[in-house]
Amino acid sequence: MSYAISTLWHERARFFPGVLAVAFSALLIALQCGLLLGLFSITSIPIDESDADIWVAHPEVPSVDLGRPIPEAWASYLAMPEVVRVEPYMEGFGYWDKPTGGMELCLVIGSRLGPGAMGPVRQLTAEHRALLAQPGAIVVDEAEMGRLGISKVGDYTEIVGKQVRVVGTVRGLRSLAGPYVFCSLETARSILRPPPDQTTFLLVRCRSKEDIPTVVERLKKYDRKLMAMAAEDFSVRSRWHWLTKTKAGIALGLAAILGLMVGAVVTYQTLRSATVASLKEYAVLRALGIPRRHVIGLVVGQSFWVGLAGIAISIPLIHSLAIVGNIGAKVLLPWWLWTAAISITMTVAMLSGLLALRTLRHVEPVTLLR
Amino acid sequence: MYYDGSRTEPTLRAWGLCKSFGTGEMRTEALRDVGIELYPGQFSLLMGPSGSGKSTLLAVLSGLLHPDSGRVLAHDQDLWAMTERQREEFRLRHCGFIFQGYNLFPALTARQQLEMVLRWGKGYSASEARRRADQMLSTLGLAKKGDLRPMQLSGGEKQRVAIGRALIKDPTFLFADEPTAALDWKHGEQVVELLRAAAHDAGATILVVAHDARMVPYADRVFHLDDGVLAEGVERPMAMFADSRDVAAFGAI
Incomplete structure (x- = not known):
């Protein structure tokens, strides 16, 4: 010793x-x-809990919750052998009309729901997905219900004047800013009313994880106005943005x-x-x-x-x-x-x-x- | 083996040593033109009243305190012409020290206090250091106390550990400052016996600063320092003061 x-x-x-x-x-x-x-x-939940390999966005997007419209036609850039699937992803803030009175800013997230879809967060069950296919159907975190002024599944309210109905709740997806509102791509479009042929993100699934850097590099070369990031990198970018901004x-x-x-x-x-x-x-x-x-x-x-x-x-x-x-x-x-x-x-x-x-x-x- | 200092060359020679402290009216002369010769195998006592400069002389002769003037030759090497590092190496190779306080590490066992010197000073392996430390402890009558810490040792035992620490690297010089000051005479006498044995059996040159006259009969030579001036007293007082036990111990002389 x-x-x-x-x-x-x-x-x-x-x-x-x-x-x-x-x-x-x-x-x-x-x-x-x-x-x-x-x-x-919390700020990168939509990325971390979903299934995309690459996120394609407007180059000035600092964080996943601050998406900006991009042409859906960018999907044509993704016609390459390494890419097996591309889907649009709508996202944007909207005012939630609380049935109990007042407004609450919420983040509407709309994605494809079918088999193999990349956008939906893992917490959305098959049952949720089936229900969300109905127009105006939404799912929120059960811990946010009080904040949103709703008491039970089945309640109706409006987001930016568009009627929606809560068809289910999830757990563990509370947000830092406005509560997350999960819905179908069509419901999101009807609430957020983006310009025609625009989306917020394009989600990409590659043939294998090894292809991700190749695809990202190639996309950057195609169009400088486009930002393509591996999901992990975009997650870090989103967290870092809020960490430094706040x-x-x-x-x-x-x-x-x-x-x-x-x-x-x-x-x-x-x-x-x-x-x-x-x-x-x-x-x-x-x-x-x-x-x-x-x-x-x-x-x-x-x-x-x-x-x-x-x-x-x-x-x-x-x-x-x-x-x-x-x-x-x-x-x-x-x-x-x-x-x-x-x-x-x-x-x-x-x-x-x-x-x-x-x-x-x-x-x-x-x-x-x- | 008994070393007869008178027949050999001195191991330590010093002359013209002056040392003063303070300036102006506060200036005190601790050493005034002091010269001394010490021989191997001799147990020398340096006596004098408090403030006479005894400790200063010990510090200057042992390479711990720079004199204002004068020279100290130890093994024919000029101590004060050396660099600090060379002096350290000289002390490492040749010098052992015993101070008034025991100055033992409170957290270390008696054995560790000795081992430390061998491992750090001589680069011995842990097992070799332990073997030698145990050997030294048994020479000091502390064979069963190796695992005890200073708190568990009596004053006499602590001082014997301190002596062991000074002797374990087989120094050719041993400098001790009032080594018995904190001990009753029974334990003090044991310490003196150990020091005398180190001189007579191992041939070390030993200089002990003391003011206890009861040590005089055990010394080969006695020096008196008074107001910075050194004088040598009776040589071999053993012959005059020794009791029958001492005479028996020195039957071989």
């Missing part, structure tokens, strides 16, 4: 605040960013940085006080001619183990708090976020150790001779 670990274990009361500070930092970074990712993953990302990011700073200060103080407490022992080693690098290694080793212990404590905490968080919100913890949270806190712990090394300048063996 290394001397650093021995010291850490036998003086655990001294090192505990530092370990806790590291755990707190890791926890704060992971959960803040996880919440943020969860929050903004500044919420900055606020949460700052909170995470603040947490990191608190963690760094406490860790530094802990390591510093531990180093100061052993200055005389270090001085003896210096008097005996033990090279300085070993003492430096001991202090840096301590900061490493403090960092590792803090991270070890934080992992189950992050997991449990994420589970709790998922009850009322959505916490996403992709592997890269774990890696980032762990590396950042570890780096901060190590830097705190390096800062604490400054106290070693005071190690002068001659001070031991009184």
Whole structure:
């Protein structure tokens, strides 16, 4: 067992605040960013929960919910061997007339519903799809019903003056802005009234996943006014747009940085006080001619183990708090976020150790001779 | 084996040592033109009243404190002409230190305190360092205390661990500053015996700063420092003060 670990274990009361500070930092970074990712993953639900490989859109579309009309004739660009299916996808905001009074802005999403259709979100069952084939039929998230002023399936209301009927509800598809209203392509067209022969997106399915980059590249060459993105990339683009546009990302990011700073200060103080407490022992080693690098290694080793212990404590905490968080919100913890949270806190712990090394300048063996 | 210092060359020679602290009216002269010669196998005592400059002389002779003037030749190498790094290497190779406080790492066991010096100072493997540390602990009468931490050791035991730490790399010089100050005489005597054995059995050059006169009978040579001026006292006071036990111990002389 290394001397650093021995010291850490036998003086655990001294090192505990530092370990806790590291755990707190890791926890704060992971959960803040996880919440943020969860929050903004809502904005890409139409992409993530549907089945298209490529989304073709107007080049100025920053996010899936901010689509702009494009000619449906662009589908002709997609006549290539790698493409097996193309379908239009209508989407746009409209005012929902609440039966209880007042208006609510909602996002109408209309897609093909037949077998093999790419547009419908996975939560729409075969039964939903069959019902949605009726003109004016819509499905909403059951958690949004209060907001939309409806009480049950079967209720009627109007969107932009067009009568609609709620034929079913889904779960887990609440939106960040206006509630999602899922319907058929025809119903969406009748509500949104786009210019003739226009659609909002063209959804593309490729022969195989490997063909996606080829098709995207080829489409870009065909027409510069066209934007073609792999579904995953468009999802990231949509989240990123809302993350930066709303500044919420900055606020949460700052909170995470603040947490990191608190963690760094406490860790530094802990390591510093531990180093100061052993200055005389270090001085003896210096008097005996033990090279300085070993003492430096001991202090840096301590900061490493403090960092590792803090991270070890934080992992189950992050997991449990994420589970709790998922009850009322959505916490996403992709592997890269774990890696980032762990590396950042570890780096901060190590830097705190390096800062604490400054106290070693005071190690002068001659001070031991009184 | 007993080293008879008078028949060998001195391992440490110093002359013209001056050292002062402060400036103007606050200036105090800790060493005034001090010269000394120390021989291998001799246990030398440096005595004097508080503030007489004993610790300063020890620091200058051991390469820890730069004198204002004068030279220190240890193994014929000029300590104060060396670079800091060379001095460190010299101390690593040749010097052991025992200070007033035990200065042991509170979290490490007695064995680890010794192992650390061998592993970090001499680059010994963990197993070799452990073997030597255990050997040293048993020489010090601490064979069963290797796994104990300073908190679990008595003052005398702690000081013996500190001595072990100083002796484990077989230094040719051992400098000790009031090594018995915090101990009662029973334990203090054990410490003195250990130091004397290190000189007589291993041939180390040992200089001990002390003000406890009870150590005098055990010393080969006694120096007095008063107001920065060094004078040598009685050589081999053993002959005058030794009790029958000591005489028996030195029957081979």
